[in-house]
Amino acid sequence: MLTFDTLNRGLKKGLRVLITLAKIMIPIYIVTEILKYSGLLQMVARLFIPLMSLLGLPGEAAFALIIGGALNIYAALGVLASIDLTIKQATITGVVISISHNLIGESAVIKKIGINPFFITGLRIISSLLTGMLMNIIL
Amino acid sequence: MELILVVFNALKIGANAVIKLGVIIVPLMMAIEILKDLKILEKFSKLLSPLTRLLKVHQDSSLPLVIGLVLGLFFGAGVLFESVNEGQLDKKSLVVVSIFLALCHAVVEDTLIFIPIKANLMIIIVVRVSVALFVAIVASRMMPELQ
Numbered sequence: 001m002l003t004f005d006t007l008n009r010g011l012k013k014g015l016r017v018l019i020t021l022a023k024i025m026i027p028i029y030i031v032t033e034i035l036k037y038s039g040l041l042q043m044v045a046r047l048f049i050p051l052m053s054l055l056g057l058p059g060e061a062a063f064a065l066i067i068g069g070a071l072n073i074y075a076a077l078g079v080l081a082s083i084d085l086t087i088k089q090a091t092i093t094g095v096v097i098s099i100s101h102n103l104i105g106e107s108a109v110i111k112k113i114g115i116n117p118f119f120i121t122g123l124r125i126i127s128s129l130l131t132g133m134l135m136n137i138i139l
Numbered sequence: 140m141e142l143i144l145v146v147f148n149a150l151k152i153g154a155n156a157v158i159k160l161g162v163i164i165v166p167l168m169m170a171i172e173i174l175k176d177l178k179i180l181e182k183f184s185k186l187l188s189p190l191t192r193l194l195k196v197h198q199d200s201s202l203p204l205v206i207g208l209v210l211g212l213f214f215g216a217g218v219l220f221e222s223v224n225e226g227q228l229d230k231k232s233l234v235v236v237s238i239f240l241a242l243c244h245a246v247v248e249d250t251l252i253f254i255p256i257k258a259n260l261m262i263i264i265v266v267r268v269s270v271a272l273f274v275a276i277v278a279s280r281m282m283p284e285l286q
Contacts, residue, residue: 006176010169017168018161026153033149037142073252080256081156082149090258095266098249099242109216110241113223115234120241123274127242131270139262 021074028067028078036082055096055129056136057089065096069125072102092135099128156255163251171210180205193272194239195279196232203236211245235279243271 035041045059052059060083068076076097085093103124107117174180180202187201194200199222207215219236222228228236250264 002173002176006172007169010172011165013172014161014165014168017164018157021160021164022154022157025157026150029153029156030146030149033145034142037145073249077156077252077255078153081153085256087257087259090253090256091262094250094253094256094258094260094263095270098253098263098267099270101249106212106241109212110237113216113220113233113237115237120238123238124242127270127274131266135266 024071024074025078025081028075029081032063032079032082054136055092055132057093057132058083058085061085061089061093064093065100068097068101069103072105073097076101088139091139092132095135096128096132099131100124159255160252163254164248167248167251174209180209194235194275196235197228199227200232200236204239207236207240207244208246211248212240215240215244231279231282234282235275238278239271239275242274243267 032041041060041063045062047059048062049059052062055061061080064076064079064083067079080090080093103121107121110117110120184201184205187205188198190204191198191200203215203219203222206218216237219228219233219240223233246264246268250260250267253260253263
């Protein structure tokens, strides 16, 4: 049944998600900006250029994919906020991260229903990267 | 001095992005609570029979599928876990549905979140669903009927 409590719960949940998002995204964005300012980000990003160029992305995007995979989409967004991407690159990044994110946290859920989490995680990483490469060729 | 400016600027831009996302996320969470309380997804799940047939899974898989697609992996897995404990679902359905949901869940929230980077949301959602379908269908065809 729909009551006032429904909307109240939705509002509270929405605000809670927003606070979590702010607590993760803003600090990561600040750290990324500092790394960028120091030049360290670009230096390490150079190592990822060969892999990222397969996806049509700049080397820096590797940080977003790694942080998104290890933590969650909010964290990846914090990194992405300091990288300049074209619409095509942003869309490819969005697809890869939406398929492959929060791999540790979500593995716990997968394990609980009795499925091998390593199998599922491998499947997510491989399918997201292959999709990104395919999109880079097609788009 | 310049570093302080970098931090201050990042804080400003970051806070701005969070507020923009808040305008989307708060109404979305309210809509999701309405869906839950009116049990709309439970009614809607019967419409998902083409999907269960395509994946070659038990027809009772439609509820965990729709819950996971809309509400997220956590809720979808919860319903899946219940169905397994109640003995409604066979092992093959469990594996195929888990694969599909692991790749594709919370499609509204996980897609709208990419608004700040100006991605094409339509492409993100269509490609993600298609890839999950493809992987799950391949897995389903490769698996013998498990009981």
